[in-house]
Amino acid sequence: MIIVVKKDINEEFIENIKSTLSANGMSFDVLNGERYILIPVAGDLTTSDIGRFKAMPGVDRVVKISTPYVMASKSYRLKTVVDLGDGIKIGEGFTMISGPCSVDSEASLDKIAAFLSGRGIRILRGGTFKMRTSPYSFQGLGEEGVKILHDTAKRYNMRSVSEITDVRHIDLFEKYIDIFQVGARNMTNFALLKELGRCKKPVLLKRSVSASIEDFMLSAEYLMNEGNENVILCERGIQTFDDSTRSTVNIASIPIIKSLTHLPLLLDPSHSVGNFHYIPQVANAAVVLGADGVMVETHYNPAYALSDGFQSLNFNSFERMHENIKKLYEFMRESFTY
Amino acid sequence: MIIVVKKDINEEFIENIKSTLSANGMSFDVLNGERYILIPVAGDLTTSDIGRFKAMPGVDRVVKISTPYVMASKSYRLKTVVDLGDGIKIGEGFTMISGPCSVDSEASLDKIAAFLSGRGIRILRGGTFKMRTSPYSFQGLGEEGVKILHDTAKRYNMRSVSEITDVRHIDLFEKYIDIFQVGARNMTNFALLKELGRCKKPVLLKRSVSASIEDFMLSAEYLMNEGNENVILCERGIQTFDDSTRSTVNIASIPIIKSLTHLPLLLDPSHSVGNFHYIPQVANAAVVLGADGVMVETHYNPAYALSDGFQSLNFNSFERMHENIKKLYEFMRESFTY
């Protein structure tokens, strides 16, 4: 960090800053500029350190230089591939995860899994304990849903992913589910992150709608710092004044995040765009922007799904989108020069 | 809700919508306009219902009419006063909650509590299990901090409030802490909300930086729906492009929220403004805007606090602010005509 103080402040304030830095064993320099004195301080410092120095009398500003995450950054590793066994990998090739918003019933999920599996999809998603803004909305089938998801995935030799919302469900999920999903609204539930960081199964971490990219990386760091390095990132947009979509995915965020981290990065067009009309084109964009895959909601009859039908593709649309994505990915791999 | 369909769509689509509404026992009407057909549907509907109808072929838009929260609204009750015993109430008069950002040590907290108590402050705040964006920042004293907070508050006949971040800490907090605080980053941790909704002690619920006012009300509804009606709301701003403050408190949000709900509403100038220079004026604004109180961070030496010193007032500033607020509140009560 660099501590910036105005030229005309009391000499005593400068001495105070210097002695505090020394007392904390921090290595620093003092540079006299025309209107400011700059005090660059070496080493990685947390936001709290920065907050303390900002509070010291005479300090005009404190400028952060180094990024506060380490294990999630490219200097820690260049590439992470999450291996789910049987040739199913995330971070290599282009992965497609699909399934219904919520697990409605055994019969309904079976129908969807049969379709997806027939198209070569290997990872099945489905909400079981739902995060709903309103307590009066359908809250998911809970434990029953978890078991249905597990059985159905197994039947079709697929891997399962479902959102975990409570530390007390970890045992249940460890038993039945292959990938823990942390939803956007729990990206800052650090108690949950720490606990999942101690698990062995991969975690699919969604970006909170209020998170900067640095915040997103720091939540991944929470998981990795506890020992779980199988983290899959999932972009799903931020909260902005633009209400033409549920949230706003920055068109550049995929290449930017990929340049900062070795972790695989997916895009969730369903929850961000929230309107089935535009999902296929946005999924194509994910391919050319360098995402490692997409997670999209599919239902045989979206208008009758128990939640969020408007953001689910029906089988026909899914099929068309999937064909296009496969061709596009192949084309990119073969023809592009960078 | 009102289902809006374009005039020129297939007649069959209209029939389909009508039969779906009938099948779900919903009462509706069909109105032919110039360019649109409007189908107003009676009753309270959840976001999921709305999502399903939006997905039906032919539907152009679905417009929500009624608000989805009930118990948190003014139609449920006109005014809630949270009674903490010994004459300490929130929702009557103007309440001031204060204390350090984090509980650092017994000695340090005692010094702060002695000062606050001497000034007539009856509710002591202090972080124990801290929510930190980075895993490398100070995470709080945990259980030890909870006990220090409890003992210190008791010594000065104060009530205690601390943020709870994990459902597994509920027993600990129930034993030692008087008010459960739910932080902005946990406002959508619905698993935690449901569990706290089953507790008897009051909950101080902070607004998430990505929450609309309706989202905020719905989180309060989660608590009330489970049986806990002692909910205290706390505004602390939203995430915007304006980085002159940590988050942006809408100058009108206090009167707007107060017009919608019977629950007491506090303002937290420390975490929203994040700069001690402006906290006293913003606290004054809270008084004239009709807030039921403020929660501000105080430390005898902010630059040496273990977290967020920049947003804490020192004792002198606190004293001046407190004097002004008392005079201002008195003045408003006596002289204002509405």
Place this chain on the structure above:
Amino acid sequence: MIIVVKKDINEEFIENIKSTLSANGMSFDVLNGERYILIPVAGDLTTSDIGRFKAMPGVDRVVKISTPYVMASKSYRLKTVVDLGDGIKIGEGFTMISGPCSVDSEASLDKIAAFLSGRGIRILRGGTFKMRTSPYSFQGLGEEGVKILHDTAKRYNMRSVSEITDVRHIDLFEKYIDIFQVGARNMTNFALLKELGRCKKPVLLKRSVSASIEDFMLSAEYLMNEGNENVILCERGIQTFDDSTRSTVNIASIPIIKSLTHLPLLLDPSHSVGNFHYIPQVANAAVVLGADGVMVETHYNPAYALSDGFQSLNFNSFERMHENIKKLYEFMRESFTY
């Protein structure tokens, strides 16, 4: 629009609303719901009408149904192609506009135009009267720059586009420039829009960083309403809290805007992303998202350009990007099925 009034209001208020509607010749209906009375009103209404009814006693809310723009919408026309002569068209195929941020000098622009023209680019951009946030930044060469741009474009048989910032420059631009560009910061300079609406030359209208899609369409409507139907839209993102890019382009905004309007739509990756590293990938995304083209800044030596070097591509990067885009566009046209 639909006027929503609460069930329990004074009967007199309802009568008052009804008589006001009648007095204004508006056709309406009155529908009694459980908790609300709905008064749908036929016809297209402006925001001012809506504002007036919201102010009437007893009114709870006014819901807008129809979109307030007509000529810019798909119901007016299905597709607009802007023809610039000599086979140069916008709205057919994928158009690439390029050039420096600012016109620096005759020699410098010539070098860039020679390169671009050699690569088949037919439209040359260059800032002449610059819109700079600070009065101390380089303000452009002004009239001299306009003439240099004109002469250079002519020499290479290209068309020219430059931002117009002042109604008093219209004559100058009409004489020398082929496409008037309206910058994001002037999208709501309605005096300028009206004047350009009376010109014959095409207008390239950029989206303001605070504009909703509807606001953007309404600014196009200002131009068309005065008679100029040669409007080219250009998306360049909105202001959000995400500062990883200069502004945030919603990944879905291209397909959404294209579904609403017949006007050609370009993307400006340079000003939105603001970092040359990510521009080529974002330009590729524009292709698959269905944009009609991109406008990118190019300079032979970006670090020495007089403005915004960081967002300009050098010749090598431009060449690589251009090759990729051509291949990608060709691939999409031939292989995609919708």
Place this chain on the structure above:
Amino acid sequence: MIIVVKKDINEEFIENIKSTLSANGMSFDVLNGERYILIPVAGDLTTSDIGRFKAMPGVDRVVKISTPYVMASKSYRLKTVVDLGDGIKIGEGFTMISGPCSVDSEASLDKIAAFLSGRGIRILRGGTFKMRTSPYSFQGLGEEGVKILHDTAKRYNMRSVSEITDVRHIDLFEKYIDIFQVGARNMTNFALLKELGRCKKPVLLKRSVSASIEDFMLSAEYLMNEGNENVILCERGIQTFDDSTRSTVNIASIPIIKSLTHLPLLLDPSHSVGNFHYIPQVANAAVVLGADGVMVETHYNPAYALSDGFQSLNFNSFERMHENIKKLYEFMRESFTY
């Protein structure tokens, strides 16, 4: 500014940066840190300078230190009072500006001016050339409105303020209007700002909904830099996802802006809040937050006003608000200690 380069880059890149700085006569230093080399550069630099250095190979980041505005800052002057003659001043005491959104007719404006003048209001506002998002909304009475406003203000010995939207209206406004108002949507119409900077009459400059505080200051700098130092700032909020108000005024922005500039600062509760219910409380907040005044819309019958009735106070509400504000301002002056 400070140029930040990563430790491991090519030595040649560092030499290149150094020689570029030297060639531009910039004074700098080179500091070797653990992971970064910092190159602090002395002097005030524009955003374009910063952009150029960011584009140089090897540069990781460029950090801005000094603020880019000078004349608008407190180092230029401590306090500006705009004197409108006859004891009417802005920047001394608490100023109230009021009037209708639009000038509807001579009779209507007279009624409003008579009321306001009777209550001691000395500055009359009224829209004449309206900035409307839609070309189909009422566009104002234009020149006729300007004259009506002038005559009415004169009749009641008031000063007039009206929004100017076109450089070609400057002569007209100079003749008839006392204060040029620049609307939020024209805050970045730099051509207009430069021209008004050459006028003698004061300019009331509104903050754009997409402007940072620095952008706002820079627009004031445009005016002052051309010679007009009679600038009155007016906060009216920014664009955020919170749609409970028309725009979001940061509760802390008044004290923050006041700490940065000597210029008087008003708040416009009408256009920011956009709902007459909350305007009086927000106006009270402006008093305690240290604003130099408020500008509020008043109409004898808001529901029949030609524009934006919902955000106008009727006479009764205005009177109550005005009485409260006067008492509150008096109380603050007499009783507050800082």
